Amino acid sequence: MPKRVVSGIVTSDKMDKTRRVEINRLVKHPKYKKYISRRTVCHVHDEDNESHIGDRVEIIESEPLSKLKRWRLVRVLEKSTEVDLVALRAARKEAEQAEAASGESSEA
Template identity: 85%
Template sequence: MPKRVVSGTVTSDKMSKTRRVEINRVVKHPKYKKYVRRRTVCHVHDENNESGAGDLVEIIESEPLSKLKRWRLVRVLQKSTDVDLAALRAARKASAEAEAMEASHAGEPDKA
């Protein structure tokens, strides 16, 4: 039987060599006939840590690698374009503080 190959979105990249990937699908409710969103969560082995949160990836079924991991990363289809605003603000604040420190030290005479 061939191995399944599916694509999904990385939702967590906090573990080393492991990614949490969600595969979204739409199914018809058996009684109400309304289309409902469902998701499947897979833990994926990413040997080179090449994917990040928000990336669209292609994964393939594999032998059990650990208690939860049953999938391997094939390739990253699309990198995420999301921007981490908290990290961006922290970097701007740090650079502004560094510039302020340089400006305050520029006016002092050398003590040597």
């Protein structure tokens, strides 16, 4: 039987070589006929730690790798465009401190 290949969004990259990927889908309610958003959570093996939170990835079914991991990362389809504001502010503050330090040394 062929292995399933699906795409989803990485929701956690805190573990080493493991990613939590959510696959969203719409399901029609049997009685009310309204579409409901459902999600499937997969734990994925990412050997090179190449994916991060918010990335859209393609995963493939595999043999059990651990208690929860049953999928492997095939490729990163789209990188996340969200900006990490904390890192951005820290880099800006560090640049200002370096500029201030170079200004003091040139005056002396």
